[in-house]
Amino acid sequence: VYQGSFTTPPxxxxxxxxxxxxxxxxxxxxxxxxxxxxxxxxxRGEQPLNGRVVKRYDFPYNY
Incomplete structure (x- = not known):
């Protein structure tokens, strides 16, 4: 999970x-x-993390 932005304009x-x-x-x-x-x-192509942190969570859901 990480915070970011939409990959399409805007x-x-x-x-x-x-x-x-x-x-x-x-x-x-x-x-x-x-x-x-x-x-x-x-x-938009792949972007650098720019200091964002990627976290892993184990959800109890079965996707």
Whole structure:
């Protein structure tokens, strides 16, 4: 879990990102729907941590 910003303009701050320990999967239909909803090339590349701390929490949920 870490605090960051949206990866698409306006790159708003105050977003809590959650990183799964194990990969999750999406269907081809879900990817196509995301492509339909999002403009092409509307993303920001990987950014340096810039002093942010990444913390690990063990949630009792089964994702």
């Amino acid at each position: 790159c708003t701050e105050g977003v809590t990102w959650i990183i799964f320990k194990e990969p999750i999967t999406v269907s081809v239909e879900q990817v196509k729907e995301l492509q339909r909803l999002m403009p092409l090339n509307n993303y």
